[in-house]
Every structure is written in C-alpha cells, then in structure tokens.
Amino acid sequence: MPPKASTTPDPEARPPGRTVRITDVAAAAGVSAITVSRALNTPDRLTKATLRRVLSAVDRLGYVPNLMAGALASRRSRMIVAIVPTIATPMYADALQAFTNAMSQAGYHVVLGLGGFDRREEEQLIITLLGRQPDGLLLVGSAQSAEAKKRLAEAGIPTVEIWGDASPRADLQVGFSHAGVGEAVANHLCDRGYRSFGIVSSDDIRAMERLDGFRRTVERRGGRLAVQRLMAPPSTIMEGRRSLAPLLRALPEGGAVFCSSDLLAAGLLIEAGASGVAIPAELAICGFGDLEIGQAMKPALTTVSVDGAEMGQLAARCMTDRLAGNPIPRRIIVPVEIIQRETT
Amino acid sequence: MPPKASTTPDPEARPPGRTVRITDVAAAAGVSAITVSRALNTPDRLTKATLRRVLSAVDRLGYVPNLMAGALASRRSRMIVAIVPTIATPMYADALQAFTNAMSQAGYHVVLGLGGFDRREEEQLIITLLGRQPDGLLLVGSAQSAEAKKRLAEAGIPTVEIWGDASPRADLQVGFSHAGVGEAVANHLCDRGYRSFGIVSSDDIRAMERLDGFRRTVERRGGRLAVQRLMAPPSTIMEGRRSLAPLLRALPEGGAVFCSSDLLAAGLLIEAGASGVAIPAELAICGFGDLEIGQAMKPALTTVSVDGAEMGQLAARCMTDRLAGNPIPRRIIVPVEIIQRETT
DNA sequence: GATTTTGATGGTAGCGTTACCATATAATCT
C-alpha cells in the first residue's frame, strides 16, 4: 500500500500531542502567520477567498488561539478584573452576572476577585490580579486599603466603580447616592404619617451612609429615632426575625422601621406573621434592595428598588465605550425607586 | 545644584511611564533577571542576602510581575476557568465563592464563564476561554454541547465537575446522586405516613433526575403521585405561591409535596400562611437546598441540605491536589442530609 | 500608458517572562 504522494510532506502533519499553533494553520492554509492572525482579529482586511481558506484551516485543525501570547504581543489582554466583596449576596451577584455577560458579548473575559472583608488580603489580591494585565477594572464597592487604591491608580487602566458612594475616587462611576436613599425613605415614611422610627441594619459602610441620610432627615422633620439595631454583614432573615421583639418594645405606640436589606425586613414579616403582629398597623416596614422575597411576602414589602443587573450592564457599557476610546460621562446615576407595597 | 554623582547612571532610572519589568528590578538589585524570577517563585533557592536585596528592590520599584509573560514562558497560567450556568442562584454562587476563595489561597485566579442556557453561546464561550490556557477547569453542572465536551477533553487539563449527575463524564467529580436524593425524600415521606404526593419543580436536568428517583420510589412503595407542576428555571418564590391552590385541589385529602427548590417551598408556605392553610396538617412540604429562607420560615421548612460552599471547597482541594500531582479519588460524594423541621 | 493610490500580504522583531543548561563558588568527603 504505497502512500499516495509521500514526496511532499503533509502540511497538516504535526507531532502528535503538540498543540496547534498559528503557524500550523498558516502552513495548512498556505498563508503566513500574520494573515491567520488577521483572519481572526480583523477579517475585513482580507480577501474573501483567503479568509475562507484560513477559517477552513482553523476549523479543520481545531485551532484555538493562545490568548496569553496574543495579549503579550498586543498589550491588550481582553480581560477585565472584577473585584467584588462577595457574590453570596443576591444584589452583587446580579450585578456581576449582568456585567460578565455583557463583557463576554464584547469579547472580554472576567477574572473574579473576591475581596472579602480583610483589607490585607484584598490588597494582596489586587496586586497579583493587576499582574494579569487586565484592560479594565470593575470595583463593586470601592477598594478599601489605601495601598490598593494607589496601585489601582498607578495601573492607569479604566476603572468603573459600581455600588459605590458618591465620592469621586474612581475613574468612572455607576451608582447612586446612598445618603439620598436614606433621605428619600425618611421622607416617604414621614409623608405617610409615621413619627417614630427604628433601624435594623448591617454595619457595612454603604448601609451606614443610608442610615445617616435617614437619621438626618427624620430629625429635620421632627420625627423620633427610638431604636437602632446594628449587626455585622451579611444580613440574614433570621436576624430580622430576632429583631421584631426589641423593635416592638421600643416602639410601643407603633412606628416605622428602615431595614438595610429586604432579608432583614422579610424576617420581621415572618416573625410578625408567626406572632400575630399586624403589619403595618402595629409596625410599618421598609426594606432595601427589592429582592424577590420582599415582593413575594404577604403582606408585600415596601422597599427601595436598586437594579443590580442594570448597574452591571451600565458598567459594562461604560467599560466597553471607554476601551473603544469613546467619550463617556464620568458618572452615571441609576434611578432608585421606592416601591410602595403593603408594609407601610 | 549639581547632581551627586552623574557619572554612573542611576540603576533605577527608567523612562517615565514605562512599566517596571523584571530586568529593571534585576538592575536595581545588581542580579540577573532569572534571579529575580527565582526570588518570587522559588525563594528557598536563593541566599538570604540576595533574596532580601531582590525583594527590597521589588518593593522599592513597585514591581508587579507580568503574569501573562510568565504564563507564556512557563506554560502554566495559574488560572482556572469556572463554567457556571448562572450565579444568580444562591447555591451556585456559594459554591463558586468558596471555590474562588480556596483557589486564590493557592495562588490561582478564577476566570468566570457564565454558560447560561444557550448551548451555542456556551460552546463559543468555552472555546475562547480555553484559549486563555487555564491550568484547570471547574464545571458547575456538566457542559451541555457535545462539541464543547470534545474540546474540553482535548484540552487535556484537570477538570472538576461539581453539582453534576453521577455520569462518569468528567475527569473528577464532586457531587452526589440526584436520583438518590429523590429516593431518600420519597422514603422519608412514606415513612412519615404520607401516601399521596405532589411535585413542584423546575425542569432543569438535575431537578428532573431527582424527580425520577422520587417518582420511582413513591410508586414502589405504593404511594400515589397526584400532581406535578413543572416550570422553567429559575425557581422563584412567586411560582411557589401560585402553586398552592392547584396542589390543594389535586390533594384534597392532604399529602406531601416535593419541591425542587427551597424557594418554591417558601412560596407555598407564604401562600399557606396568607390563606390559612395548616402546614403540614393539610399539606406537607419538603424543599431542596437548605437555603436560609427555609430555615427562617414559620413553620420551618423540612428540606434536603446540600452544602454548596462545601462542594466548592472540596472541588478546590481536588483541583490543587491534582495540579500538584497528588493522587486523588476520581469521585467524591458529599453527604446529603434530610433536615426534618416542621413542614412534614 | 505612466504614475499614483489603494489594498492585500509577508518578514522581522519584539512583548516579559521562565526553562534549560552552563558555570562558579562553597561545602563535604576520602
């Protein structure tokens, strides 16, 4: 069985086990390596015929470009680093999910950095993550340590901050004023006639900002802040349940509570249901976050709606525009809405 | 103001705006580039003195190693790609969070691939993600498209699958038998005396496997499956609420429902509370997932506990062991436990 | 028809790091 034409070596023969490289594709397609590169990155710069030839070779050989080599050569990694405190919180998770999807659409990959709550670790994480040469950075909440901030600034890459406070730290911001939310809730509750107030909140920075706005407004409008329960994040339903009794004790004539999370508010509602406390007659409740649970409770929870997914999407748009060199606003304020349901 | 010693050029002077490279550090420390590399990667192979000298230069210059270049040269990217259907589900989010944290501890970064539910897109995503040259792969649930599976296999890198069914597709598995869960729940309910059953479930693959196990066991034990509500993922509390009425209609003499998610079960409980249906007297409920909401409901939800975070951690351990070349079991079964609370 | 312009393709030289081997020095042995 003689080989058909063993004189010319098969251009597609490679030592087995070796990965397919761009030069293999080039050889198979009868073009140069750079042409293969162009076929994949800037296809309109090639003739239809060569393009087809190259793509067919790519397909035939199952070529997967080594993006690290490409990144090194082009100095564009097409990676975005996202630094998120945690994704165990639905709102952050939604934002990250939307962001990742949108960036992926635009040809970017997202590297996940979970900052957690330890500053030292966060700092270390940020530094090594910067070593990945990301083209952009997403900060969910702002970086905590000063050293980390310095490094981020020095890196000189587009940085979008979402969920942050209003401080002008980051390059680009997509967010809202937390203090403004507290203020709006206070006004809303005062308008509905409540005079005595309580707070159930986790003590993270952004929640505290909302509380400050709430407190100030309540005082300005002559209301009385009777009780305040602060706890370490993450907020849980159980903590909410446990909070009802002390709240009722502090607010014997009734009043309204502002919770830093719908989870806490839902806990209040569950406990109220179990112990026959009438909501909102004996206690009005306003949550924060507009999670599904609030909407699904009976009575349905009045809350503040912040669309995490929307923020993620906007951040992605912001990022891609910026990477493409388009001019973009330095700050985008997403609408925050009080959703009046049955608990106030 | 004459410069102090302009004859010898300052070894730390660089054109401004240029990033610090390994050679800059080498020059500043008076060693070769490779020594700097060793100082960072294999510090025990250097003298204490040189190590100190190099690290001090690293510090002084604020050197951040370019991990892409390192990866290209060493053929180890220290990146893991995680392919997750969605992180908008608490259980996947927990698993991913735990995995990412653990891998980060071990010096790996995690690139996030959200597969979603579109096969074509998932496939494309997997291919480009493989171009990043990950050292390992985490699959949450198994890859859907055949082409994607082929590519994954060809990539020849350690692949850990969590949350999968029991099929021996992946390289390494951390999971449990979904059918076994259904069976256990059925047995549990039959043992407690229930004879008529209902199902409220999303129709994703793994939930369906649990249902199959449940159904088979119910039939084997002479029970009757009276009603079955299937819906598209994701499962929501609201869907649960809407399911109560039809369930009660189909189970007028009472019975027990198996829900594919605690969220659905919680909806049932909320609706029952709102309409005065006694649980479990008029209807017994068993959930799945052991989310916080189930534990916090009143009455507290009987459910199946699967620790997502534990799976993520185990997967990470598995991965790092494998990457280090340690022998590891091909399959790890995590315990699944029925938590008997107040709804059955 | 000669010249300019445009567009398609290729050659070469890095991108910043680490693997591999070579070399020099110090430590250990007979």
Added chain:
DNA sequence: AGATTATATGGTAACGCTACCATCAAAATC
C-alpha cells in the same frame, strides 16, 4: 590536600502571538 558533590547564580533561547514596516499587485488617476 585533592576530588567530589551540592548550592547559587547567570546566559541564551524559547513561549506563541501581533506591531511595524516593507513589498507587491491591482485599481484608479491623469
């Protein structure tokens, strides 16, 4: 003391790709 081994460091050549400039053919202009 001389030979051997272990340890510390360096030089050079990749890793696989794209930027940059050069080249060449074809199309458009005068």
